[in-house]
Amino acid sequence: MTTPKAPKTDVGRPTTARAWLAANYSIPARAVAVIGVLASAWGMVIAVGDTEGENPASWLMFIGPALAGAFPTLELAWRRDHDLSMATVTSRWFVFPLFGALGAVIVMAVTEIVMRASGAMAAAQAADKWHYWFAVDGPPMPSVMFGLLGYAAGLLLAIVFFVLVLWPLQVILRPKQAIAENMMDTGESSFRRNRAALMLGPFIVIDAFVIAIAITQELGWLVVVSILAEVAMVAVAASLQRVDKQRHGEAPLPTGVELGRNDDS
Known part of the structure; x- marks a missing residue:
């Protein structure tokens, strides 16, 4: 009688939200979050006048909340012990800016209530009903709007820093680590192809933003050119990459797309 094998687990990776936060939300990042949240309240007090x-x-x-949300991604520039693969870093983009935004909304809401109760807000609006930050006919709770802006700014700052700084630097300085973290074949025969595929990544992301801007600005020629460039770069990257099929099979992730054969031809 054979003993059934234990199910495979993703060894080394946090399995709960609490463990993930403990592993990824560093003490400096938490300190920056507190400072950023408090700074947002100070900014609101100043903005009233x-x-x-x-x-x-x-x-x-x-x-304040933007820096609080983006810092966990910024600190990866000097923390080499962290996985910089897209699958791992994207969660940092969306989760940590949310912490900064929620904290800022709560603190600024309390500050706004105090400023209104003390009459400071009413006095400022009486002096100028077109107040730059708190117009008389503006939203009832601008603190919520500012918190959401902080979330969006933190998210964009984290993405831009990763795409323009972290990703290229890792591929240039630590290409084998980048290849391994993205579950690509780490063999010497696939090294150049996988490095080239990864180097196309930042350009693909940047071009996606160009497409969005071109559409909003109604620049038809730029839309066409950027879309064609996007399709071409994605096709080239997909044909170049050589995935590590064994790791993909063992990991609890969907298998990646690979168009080429698993050799140099």
């Missing part, structure tokens, strides 16, 4: 929107400190209302 900034009727013309000329005081740069007022921008802390959304710069």
